[in-house]
Amino acid sequence: MVFGWFKRGAAAPGAVEDEAIRSKVRTIADEVCIDINDPTIVCYYDPFSLEQRKKDMSVCDQFKEEREAVQRGELPPTLETPTAGGADEVAQGEEGGAAADGEEEPTSPLPEWTEEASKDVEATSATPASPADEDDEDAEDPALLAARIAGDDNAIQALINKERGLTEELRQELGLEYASESEDPLNQKKYKMQLELLRFLRARKYNVKRAAAMWTAAQAWRKELDMDNLLATPDPNQKMFQCKCPHTNHGVGYEGNPVYIERTGMVRVNEMLKVVTEDQVVGRHLRYMEHTADRMAIHSHMLGRNITKGIMIHDLAHVRYAVETAGLRIFKRTVSVDQSYYPERLHHAFIINAPLSLRAAWKAVQPLLDANTSRKIEILGSNFKDRLLEFIPPSQLPRHYGGLCECSHENGDSCMPPLRDFMTATDAEAPKDWLPIIARTPAQLEEVAARKAAEAAFRARLEEEVIAANAATTTKTE
16 A cells, blocks of 8 residues: 655645745655555664664754754754744733743653663563563653663663563464565564564563553454554545644654644634544544554654654643533543553653643543653643754754744645634635634734745745846847
8 A cells, every 4th residue: 555645746836935944844745655564665673683773762863963953052043043832922812821931841851860770770671570560650661761771782782682582472472473584575574563562562561461462452453443444545524623623744853753743722622523523533533643653654764763653742822721521531532542552652742832720630631641651741831942842853843833944734834833824714625614713813914924925025036037047048049
């Protein structure tokens, strides 16, 4: 199956971009069009190679300079650095907005890694997790553990040895067989299976019996819902979901993890449920999970590393104070699905522009999450820019979120704009009752108009230069 939606369509006539003021980013529309299930195309790498594991945990070569600049407190001079939150802060007062500047933001910093801790890992990595370990909610995510010891080859090798042995034990427990060498000449099916088994092992803290039960349940669920063919047909409600819940796949993190951005604060679940059912909303989430798994494989192919997790940004600008009961029900269902059938898929999640009222709601939601998932979620107010840049290169982050990217998307605006101009939409496929409640503020409309005017002026100037150059060439020829 060839995933054609990863292929960029033809550019619109006259759509010229000023490379001097636009920072290019590889987005979903630019990704290569490949069949990730073709065993002759390399999308997966040996997960038990020390060299490969170190590469998987390191910053991608093309982002090293940006990472160093961010660590020095600098940004590439391509564009001016925006204020955190961008134009969205103009409209924060409508229905609740971001936390005030200077307000304490809850974070989940990792403790420092020490030589003593490294020795402890070496000593314990050779043995499977004990029953006590599997029930320890504070046990550390092994992926985070490995990231912290990236400079210690002995500790990484000890972890690899442990995982190799337990993966083989799990494979035998499940009765799975690797494809033959003739069928799988580049070990793509083998590596893919090993990476999948590793995710389930890590989710069950290396307890083989529990991981086997989780795997078996997940495969039965996938077969029952025919999940392998979910993306073979388009979502008939795609435009409605984009209107009611603006979202985009945009770029990658420093280690290649694909980034998903959603304007969650604009979602009005009760309005959405006038058009679709709760089951269809959950189904949309399942499409996202399957689509993201394919994105990970494609970025692995492009970057030469195993990428199995993604980064999420949920922007709560314009969120309502009142909790929608239907929204909470849907959230519980999606969390249950993700933790049961898509384990170890989250690298990090940021909830930004969060109002103070969310803190109380978060305490009610946290019990639904396992300890590892909860540890990867950060709730931030309006001072989120610096934290995002610790995970995402400036070139891969939209400008209004603190990055440098202003790439164009099919919605006619730039990489997840502050507020899409839905109120002027004329698309027959998006009737007025699908449009979001919140319109652009006058200041935001002026910003959009100024940008479009600047782009039009640039195109006009470019056309004049082309006409002048052609005239000069004609005169010289005569």
